[in-house]
Amino acid sequence: MIGRLNHVAIAVPDLEAAAAQYRDMLGANVGAPQEEPDHGVTVVFIELPNTKIELLYPLGEDSPINGFLEKNPSGGIHHVCYEVDDIHAASKQLIEKGARVLGGGAPKIGAHGKPVLFLHPKDFNGTLIELEQV
Amino acid sequence: MIGRLNHVAIAVPDLEAAAAQYRDMLGANVGAPQEEPDHGVTVVFIELPNTKIELLYPLGEDSPINGFLEKNPSGGIHHVCYEVDDIHAASKQLIEKGARVLGGGAPKIGAHGKPVLFLHPKDFNGTLIELEQV
Numbered sequence: 001m002i003g004r005l006n007h008v009a010i011a012v013p014d015l016e017a018a019a020a021q022y023r024d025m026l027g028a029n030v031g032a033p034q035e036e037p038d039h040g041v042t043v044v045f046i047e048l049p050n051t052k053i054e055l056l057y058p059l060g061e062d063s064p065i066n067g068f069l070e071k072n073p074s075g076g077i078h079h080v081c082y083e084v085d086d087i088h089a090a091s092k093q094l095i096e097k098g099a100r101v102l103g104g105g106a107p108k109i110g111a112h113g114k115p116v117l118f119l120h121p122k123d124f125n126g127t128l129i130e131l132e133q134v
Numbered sequence: 135m136i137g138r139l140n141h142v143a144i145a146v147p148d149l150e151a152a153a154a155q156y157r158d159m160l161g162a163n164v165g166a167p168q169e170e171p172d173h174g175v176t177v178v179f180i181e182l183p184n185t186k187i188e189l190l191y192p193l194g195e196d197s198p199i200n201g202f203l204e205k206n207p208s209g210g211i212h213h214v215c216y217e218v219d220d221i222h223a224a225s226k227q228l229i230e231k232g233a234r235v236l237g238g239g240a241p242k243i244g245a246h247g248k249p250v251l252f253l254h255p256k257d258f259n260g261t262l263i264e265l266e267q268v
Contacts, residue, residue, distance in 0.1 A: 001160055001161030002162050002182070003183055005142070005184060005185050005187075010261055013259070021258065028135075048136070050138045051139050051185055053139075074259060075259030076259070077214065077260075082160070082182070094159060097158070122208055124155065125152050125209030126206050126210035127210060
């Protein structure tokens, strides 16, 4: 079912500093910050040759990243995102096999404008997994 | 400096169960467990079209994964590994720019038989970064 690793998302406490680190210390190709008010995050994309890293910073008081940064003040890897061909088929199949899809199982439109869902990290080795239909 | 994302490593509390999940629930291409006694881990590789996931399970009492699993009993994302062309040049450049290379800065031979180093997670948004020379 899963295909490419679409991205690894890293929550950071200082977006400008984190972007500068990846650009100046690690020599990566770092984009400009993009506000995603519908998702409560500001994102910086780091383009690697085979995938991308997304630096996530909270936008607004209801940001889904706030709780993570409270628990992990230095930041940390927030989730991995795997691509799927058909998000509805993936959701149905995963629920049938006993996985918990967050938010009731219905895919939503994610930060890239594509249908996504998230799987409960307790079902997957403490790892928050996003699936994105590409 | 950094190139491809070589792998994402996930520490897991039950290697067989985690491998079965990726194979049977997520439909991924999952390899057989490989013991790496020199590195204190048993590894299962999950081959994705553009990169790989490494499931890590402790091997032996001195495994570097033991402490992580004590703190994260459900498991969790342990590190990300970026490829570099020249590990010695990377180490020198990073130290000059103020990053802390774990173990004193000298690259070691990693689990893939290639020179690697690890960067201090406190310097990089709570993310343990491995660099591997390819």
